[in-house]
Amino acid sequence: MGKLGDxxxxxxxxxxxxxxxxDKGxxxxxxxxDRRTGDRYDAQTDRAxxxxxxxxRDGGSAGH
Incomplete structure (x- = not known):
């Protein structure tokens, strides 16, 4: 795996x-x-x- 993956x-x-x-981060x-984009992408940032x-939290493999 590359440096970024590590x-x-x-x-x-x-x-x-x-x-x-x-969670705080x-x-x-x-x-x-949201602030920088004027909440235009609020739904996407919520999902992310x-x-x-x-x-x-769940030990899941989100994004894999």
């Missing part, structure tokens, strides 16, 4: 160990994108945030 795996493992902190990123949360 970093993503490490980030996912850290998020699994600290899900509350990861996901929510902050979602808010920032949910998929991110599932990837470390």
């Amino acid at each position: 970093m993503a795996d490490k980030a996912k493992q850290l998020a699994k160990g600290h899900p509350d902190q990861a 996901v929510a902050g990123a979602e808010r920032a994108v 945030a949910d998929a991110a949360r599932r990837s470390y």
